[in-house]
Amino acid sequence: MSFDVDLFVLGAGSGGVRAARMAARAGAKVAIAENRRVGGTCVMRGCIPKKLLVLGAHYAEDFEDAKGFGWTVGEAVHDWSALIAAKNRELDRLEGVYRKILADNKVELIEATARLKGPDRVEVAGPDGKTRAMTARHTLVATGGRPSLPAIPGIEHAITSDEALDLPQRPGRVVVVGGGYIAVEFAGIFRAFGSEVTVIIRADQILRGFDDDVRAPRASRSAAPVSSNPSPGRPPASRFGSRVAKSSRATPCCMRRAARPTPRD
């Protein structure tokens, strides 16, 4: 039986693009479908834009540090919209790089939503609503994940990391729900640029799964207040004159208010 392609990949994120490229290099006829931006989550709305904002945020500390090395630093003024625009220009450039990788390897890029229709059949539907059926010897589902918001009262006021990376204005106050590394990075970004940040976690410490010697200093040095449920009577120590308060939420919480770290903290 003959097929339209040897490999059909659903999703042009990190995984899909790599697989498509490697298969094409090995001589396979490959098509890849993408219904958002080529590059996927990591490049377009994850690791890369987040790291660019982290890099930008580090300057806040650098300006402070520079004073210790004899620099006279004037008033540092930050333009959030300029940062977001520069970040978006870099994402456009990277998307171009990913498109070129596919083109150079003769991978057919189909900018449409793909659906599995059988073990060797896929249907792609473009924005114009027109569908195209294709057969594939092998199919790879590399569709990644999507942020999900819990159905709780007030959720209409919440945003996900997708929107957080594209805010037209920096918010004055931010609550970050979760204490994983992405949440902690977001907290650090917003705090460094001057937002008041509260991190809400279920556990007694941020960065679950990370080495303890990283977790404790991170939390106590955190540029953001951390809300957690510490051992009764033993709120987590803070080096910044924390204000500790009990939360009225079902999960007992402890709110720590941390000042912004000084260069030597």
Ligand SMILES: Cc1cc2nc3c(=O)[nH]c(=O)nc-3n(C[C@H](O)[C@H](O)[C@H](O)COP(=O)(O)OP(=O)(O)OC[C@H]3O[C@@H](n4cnc5c(N)ncnc54)[C@H](O)[C@@H]3O)c2cc1C
């Ligand atoms: C805010 C954030 C920060 C992150 N930071 C890091 C980090 O610092 N380090 C790290 O290692 N990881 C990080 N990650 C995780 C990383 O982004 C993912 O692990 C990675 O992108 C997964 O790659 P993937 O190819 O499996 O999926 P994705 O990159 O999500 O790609 C899947 C693609 O498939 C497309 N798609 C979905 N369904 C269809 C369909 N039916 N038809 C056509 N196309 C479809 C989607 O639009 C998407 O482009 C971060 C994630 C987020 C959200």
